[in-house]
Amino acid sequence: MGSATGRAPVGQNGLGWYVYGVVDAGEAQRELAPPTSVEPAHRVTLVREGTLAAVASKVPLEVFTEEGLRETLSDPAWLEPRIRAHEQVLEAALAVTSVVPFRFCTLFRSDDALRAFLGERRNELREALRSVEGKIEIGVKGFLSGDRFAESFAERDEAARGLRERAASAQGGRAYLERRRLEQLLAREVERFKADAAHDIHNRLLASANHGVLNPTQSREVSGREDEMFMNAAYLVDRGQAFEPEVEALASEYQERGVTLERTGPWPPYNFVPRALVEA
Amino acid sequence: MSTSERHALQQQVTLLELVDRVLNKGVVLSGDITLSVAGVDLVYVGLRVLLSSVGNLERLANEAPPRAALRSQAGS
Numbered sequence: 110m111g112s113a114t115g116r117a118p119v120g121q122n123g124l125g126w127y128v129y130g131v132v133d134a135g136e137a138q139r140e141l142a143p144p145t146s147v148e149p150a151h152r153v154t155l156v157r158e159g160t161l162a163a164v165a166s167k168v169p170l171e172v173f174t175e176e177g178l179r180e181t182l183s184d185p186a187w188l189e190p191r192i193r194a195h196e197q198v199l200e201a202a203l204a205v206t207s208v209v210p211f212r213f214c215t216l217f218r219s220d221d222a223l224r225a226f227l228g229e230r231r232n233e234l235r236e237a238l239r240s241v242e243g244k245i246e247i248g249v250k251g252f253l254s255g256d257r258f259a260e261s262f263a264e265r266d267e268a269a270r271g272l273r274e275r276a277a278s279a280q281g282g283r284a285y286l287e288r289r290r291l292e293q294l295l296a297r298e299v300e301r302f303k304a305d306a307a308h309d310i311h312n313r314l315l316a317s318a319n320h321g322v323l324n325p326t327q328s329r330e331v332s333g334r335e336d337e338m339f340m341n342a343a344y345l346v347d348r349g350q351a352f353e354p355e356v357e358a359l360a361s362e363y364q365e366r367g368v369t370l371e372r373t374g375p376w377p378p379y380n381f382v383p384r385a386l387v388e389a
Numbered sequence: 390m391s392t393s394e395r396h397a398l399q400q401q402v403t404l405l406e407l408v409d410r411v412l413n414k415g416v417v418l419s420g421d422i423t424l425s426v427a428g429v430d431l432v433y434v435g436l437r438v439l440l441s442s443v444g445n446l447e448r449l450a451n452e453a454p455p456r457a458a459l460r461s462q463a464g465s
Contacts, residue, residue: 130415192404192407192408193404193407196410210410211415211416211418212413212415213411213412226418327405327409373406379410380414382415
């Protein structure tokens with residue numbers, strides 16, 4: 110955008126391919142027509158090699174090389190629209206066909222480099238496409254409200270109820286001790302409940318999915334939530350499968366114990382790329 | 390928190406969900422690709438900036454104004 114004026118046009122040599130993902134070349138006959146790209150001056154296109162096609166757009170390498178990125182990646186104003194563009198392009202592809210998503214900022218220096226990659230890794234890429242064919246990713250996060258859990262626990266648990274009543278009727282040091290014991294009991298129960306709930310919810314959702322992964326939970330500061338995250342999962346489900354009712358049913362079942370389940374997606378299957386294609 | 394602040398926070402949280410996937414997942418390649426391992430580390434620098442801006446927004450939303458005012462006085 111900014112390079113259009115006041116600077117010599119970047120020649121073919123100055124441009125590389127930014128790859129968003131890989132699709133089946135035969136399936137993606139229809140135009141993907143994503144609304145955007147990571148560099149709006151260059152539109153998204155399909156680079157075909159055999160039966161595979163890379164969903165890609167040209168980018169000036171001077172911006173996307175290590176040196177260029179050193180400046181730009183630490184700038185949220187630069188990073189955010191490009192992260193969103195990466196996702197929007199993949200969602201446009203996902204609307205038409207199955208897609209194997211690539212990580213942000215995957216670049217190839219030239220046409221030849223990209224085609225060589227598609228040729229050399231065609232078996233892994235075809236296998237990856239096969240494994241996500243007709244499937245989408247759904248995210249499910251579980252949050253626990255400490256207060257609501259404590260409330261429901263005190264109602265259910267005799268020991269907790271007893272401690273609470275004694276704390277309420279006792280005075281001074283005795284009341285303090287009863288409250289401490291109640292807090293300690295609660296702290297233990299919260300930990301046990303979070304582990305049990307994550308295990309139970311995950312296993313029951315797995316029954317309705319092809320695959321599922323439990324990712325590390327996010328801290329309150331990162332999640333931006335008051336409630337504590339106790340589960341951060343992703344599931345690979347068939348397109349059109351009624352996965353939502355399963356999540357809703359679990360949400361209702363766990364609601365009174367202070368659990369909120371948050372469903373996101375459909376996402377491109379970021380979490381379900383075969384290990385052979387993750388060379389971190 | 391006003392409606393527009395809440396909306397901004399929601400936007401940031403959605404971005405976070407996105408960042409979690411776009412930067413951490415998907416096909417990861419090495420080889421003839423301009424972005425080196427060092428470059429990938431740079432992505433995480435950017436990510437931390439983004440995350441800290443989410444954290445800041447959250448703090449702004451929760452922090453009582455007098456405390457914030459105190460802090461800015463102490464900083465000046």
